[in-house]
Amino acid sequence: MSTTPDSRQRAAWAxxxxxLLFGTVFTIEGWLRLGYDPRGMYVSELSLGPRGWIQIxxxxxxxxxxxxxxxxxxxxxxxxxxxxxxxxxxxxVALGYLLSGPFVMDPxxxxxxxxxxxxxLHGIFGAVVFSLMPVSCFxxxxxxxxxxxxxxxxxxxxTVGIVVAAxxxxxxxxxxxxxxxxxxxxxxxxxxxxxxxxxxxxxFTVALHLSRQWRQRAATA
Numbered sequence: 176m177s178t179t180p181d182s183r184q185r186a187a188w189a190x191x192x193x194x195l196l197f198g199t200v201f202t203i204e205g206w207l208r209l210g211y212d213p214r215g216m217y218v219s220e221l222s223l224g225p226r227g228w229i230q231i232x233x234x235x236x237x238x239x240x241x242x243x244x245x246x247x248x249x250x251x252x253x254x255x256x257x258x259x260x261x262x263x264x265x266x267x268v269a270l271g272y273l274l275s276g277p278f279v280m281d282p283x284x285x286x287x288x289x290x291x292x293x294x295x296l297h298g299i300f301g302a303v304v305f306s307l308m309p310v311s312c313f314x315x316x317x318x319x320x321x322x323x324x325x326x327x328x329x330x331x332x333x334t335v336g337i338v339v340a341a342x343x344x345x346x347x348x349x350x351x352x353x354x355x356x357x358x359x360x361x362x363x364x365x366x367x368x369x370x371x372x373x374x375x376x377x378x379f380t381v382a383l384h385l386s387r388q389w390r391q392r393a394a395t396a
Contacts, residue, residue: 182247183247183250183251183385183389184386184389184390185243185247186243186244186246186247186248186250186382186385187244187247187382187383187385187386187389188382188386189240189241189243189244189247189382190240190241190243190244190247190378190379190381190382190383190385191379191382191383191386192240193236193237193240193241193244193378194237194375194376194378194379195375195379196233196236196237196240197233197234197236197237197272197375198371198372198375200229200230200233201218201221201230201233204221204226204229204230204233205218205221208221208224208226212364213364213365213368214361214362214364214365215360215361215362215363215364215365216283216363216364217280217283217363217364217367218230218364218367218368218371219275219279219280219297219301220280220282220283222234222276222279222280223279223280223282227279230276231276231277231279232276233276234272234273234275234276235273235276235277237272237273238269238270238271238272238273238274238275238276239269239273241265241268241269241272241273241378242266242269242270242273244265244269244378244382245262245265245266245269246262246266247382247385248261248262248265248381248385249262251385251388252318252322255318255321255322258318260314261311261314261315261318264307264310264311264314265311267303267307268303268304268307268308268311271300271301271303271304271307272300272304274296274300275297275300275301275304277293278293278294278296278297278300279293279294279297280294280297280298280301281294281297305343305346305347305370306343308339308343308370308374309336309337309339309340309343310336312332312333312335312336312339312374312377313333313336315332315381316329316332316333316336319332324388325384327384328380328381328384331377331380332377332381335373335374335376335377338369338370338373339370339373339374342366342367342369342370342373343370345359345366345369346363346366346367346370349362349363349366350363
């Protein structure tokens with residue numbers, strides 16, 4: 176994958192701006208939305224209603240920026256352990272976020288038999304995203320261990336992978352018995368955010384490190 180220094184910096188900036196924008200928008204929109212409880216409601220539920228377009232655009236923008244960042248990571252890690260797998264996983268996660276925008280979820284209390292086609296697709300994209308976010312962290316953890324300039328992020332990456340995996344499993348348990356709630360169901364929004372927010376922080380940190388690496392190389396070239 177051939178990229179210019181400018182395009183590499185753009186990829187790093189995309190990896191920093193995307194998480195900040197995505198997390199800030201859905202957090203503020205959740206605070207402002209009347210009747211919305213972030214502890215017990217999904218981020219995707221902000222896509223419903225007259226102001227739903229805000230979260231729809233938020234999904235699409237984040238997906239596009241994450242795609243640019245994934246390309247930059249592919250340029251950084253061209254050879255060696257997990258070099259191909261990591262950027263590919265990030266690309267799939269990015270597409271999942273992007274497509275979660277236009278394919279809006281149904282209201283959370285919609286019976287499975289009455290779900291719309293776009294609601295079903297939204298659920299599939301969500302399952303892919305929450306399954307592959309921790310996997311991508313574990314793959315990059317393996318990669319970072321092999322590269323001296325990236326070893327400083329190996330334990331942060333492993334920790335985020337474990338936290339995201341645990342939160343995603345709890346979120347899955349919370350929804351397994353719906354429409355009959357269980358003890359985890361009132362906290363499903365908090366569990367989802369406990370998976371999303373660490374992943375966003377990880378992407379930002381990796382993108383910042385990526386930017387520094389390329390600036391150092393440009394200064395010594």
